[in-house]
Amino acid sequence: MKPLDPKLLSHAAPARRYVALVTLTGIISAALIIAQCFLISLAISPVIDGTADLSDALPLVGMLALVVLGRMFVTWVQESFGHRAALETIADLRGQVLARAGALGPRWLASKTTSIVTFTTRGLDDLEPYFVKYLPQLLLTATVTPASLIVILLLDWPSAILIVFCLPIIPIFMILIGKMTENTSQKKLAAMASLGDQVLDLIAGLPTLKALGRERGPAKRVDELGKSYTETTMAALRIAFLSGTVLEFLATLSTALVAVEVGFRMVYGYLDLTTGLVIIMLTPEIFKPLREVGSQYHASTDGLAAAEQAISVIETPVPARGDTSSPDLSHSDIVIANLSVEAEGRGVTAPANLSAVIRPGRITALEGPSGAGKSTTVSVLLGLLEPTFGTVTVGGVPLTAIDPDSWWSQITWVPQRPVLVPGTVAENIGGVDDAAAALTGFDEVLATLPNGWETPIGQGGVGLSLGQRQRLALTRALRERRPLLVLDEPTAHLDARSENQIVSAVRAAQANGQTVLIIAHRQTLLDIADEVITVTAMEGAAS
Structure with a gap:
């Protein structure tokens, strides 16, 4: 310089x-x-x-x-x-x-x-x-x-x-x-x-x-x-x-x-x-x-x-974004057609030639072995990753043509390691919501905290266990009530009893009219899904 x-x-x-x-x-x-x-x-x-x-x-x-x-x-x-x-x-x-x-x-x-x-x-x-x-x-x-x-x-x-x-x-x-x-x-x-x-x-x-x-x-x-x-x-x-x-x-x-x-x-x-x-x-x-x-x-x-x-x-160029307003996800199908994404440096395509439909108001689970491309599929659906081949359409509109802000405003995403910032529990959830906390079992967590909703937590959720952080994030997701709820293995850090509470929370989200997409490994989540999409990988480049 x-x-x-x-x-x-x-x-x-x-x-x-x-x-x-x-x-x-x-x-x-x-x-x-x-x-x-x-x-x-x-x-x-x-x-x-x-x-x-x-x-x-x-x-x-x-x-x-x-x-x-x-x-x-x-x-x-x-x-x-x-x-x-x-x-x-x-x-x-x-x-x-x-x-x-x-x-x-x-x-x-x-x-x-x-x-x-x-x-x-x-x-x-x-x-x-x-x-x-x-x-x-x-x-x-x-x-x-x-x-x-x-x-x-x-x-x-x-x-x-x-x-x-x-x-x-x-x-x-x-x-x-x-x-x-x-x-x-x-x-x-x-x-x-x-x-x-x-x-x-x-x-x-x-x-x-x-x-x-x-x-x-x-x-x-x-x-x-x-x-x-x-x-x-x-x-x-x-x-x-x-x-x-x-x-x-x-x-x-x-x-x-x-x-x-x-x-x-x-x-x-x-x-x-x-x-x-x-x-x-x-x-x-x-x-x-x-x-x-x-x-x-x-x-x-x-x-x-x-x-x-x-x-x-x-100065690194950002991939082109669309400017079309997103269709209402409460009434629109998300159609995945021949989706393939090449994993950089691995010589693997994951997912490979995936075709599926995510219908509104239903619980859809993505299942498959580790490395098959489940998280990658979610990244493509969220608009965070460009596919190598294939398309994703929402209500007939290509995802690449949709304005990202209008798309993200209808989605709540709960990753395995949710983003939590320094502040109180209530501030991280967006306010006090006892009903949502009861659905996810987070009310039991609140009972153990010294100041309940006003208990301060640190960067990344320091002060809470991994399972407690997961339930906090799910409580926040239920409180937002956006049309599409995306969950990345929400029961990964929970025991059997807590797992049943998460299952009940997912059913409650569906009852509220939300479409739920889950990356699932445990059978309990697959059992409640209305549709199960199997994701597979393929050695070599996609064609």
Whole structure:
């Protein structure tokens, strides 16, 4: 990504506003710096020459104090608004990435989950140094440096020529060091993603590993990844310190050359004291922004690398969506015709050549062995996945032509791991509904909770067992009473008694006029189904 990439500005409105602000403050800073150098020179030169005393310099000193206060205020504005712009930009990019990831569907997301988690959390946080430290100096380079150089050119062209000769040395070294830093940042982000991937997989599979007595097995691999991340981080820091030292040396050396040249000419009377002092004070201000850009660049490369990945996700094309309003699912058949979906990387088509009809007001069960494509079939019906072959029509209208929002507004989906957010039980269900809780057996769960409906739960339902979370989600589904209720193995984490309560809840949903589609493994759910659809897989690609 470029130091000031148009893509970042186009996708983040806070960044555009901040760039405009920093450009304005940069112009003001250039004027204040030049004014400061002239005021100092005009105040002390006559005193040194003996043509004036200290009292004559007091008005200039007062004006100088105002200029210094002005520079302090401008710096405060840049840094305070920089922090705010960074936080707003990070939040904006995260929101856009998550929205686009959701629009791209679960299969795409499953292949990118860890990398998205990495760069939308720790990765994008590194954008803050870019906005607070790097970007202001970059824009000051475009304002203060040329303005100061023009002033020196008007005052003394030999000094300006010497500065112009020394000036390119810093950008050349910046480019070389920047390339090294960029490569190291990419390696650091990749190492962080690998470490995060391994740790997330380990946490997800820890119960199984512990049951098998293998929980200590992955420790060596995680330790290796941790060391790799440490090494790449230290390499980035070494380059950062090296770049800062080299750029500081080059800037100091260039300033010294100009100062020596000006000093000799003042000694031999070819340059007056006032002009010489202005040139000597302005020369460091010409090199300072360039030096700061180089030394701060390493602080921004990690954030820019994450932002580049975020923008690549945001710009990923979303499959075309229809705009036809969905037929009423209370009275419309859902017809599946020769549906086939190729499983990526498995060489399997699951489901394969599936044809079925889901009729309104009935309980329909999808049955078949694991890996046959039952969940994939549901993903296609929900409009979250494009089939490889075949079609799905609703009341004669192709699903691909239907507006997703009008389609989803008629569906309640309860996956095996329902989405629960931090808050009270009532907030997760959408309100208090004792009738729905009684149907699912969730009233028994409420009786065990310390504050009943007002009991707080954590992210993902922390505080409840898997079976309790499932019943909470089913209670929420019954309360919504949408025309189509889709359940993914709702009795998977329940005992026989709780299973019977879920069966009763499914029958109650049908009695309320809902169409119920169940992914079923247990016979109790298959027994209550009006229709059972057998889903099968096929080795190789669909034809």
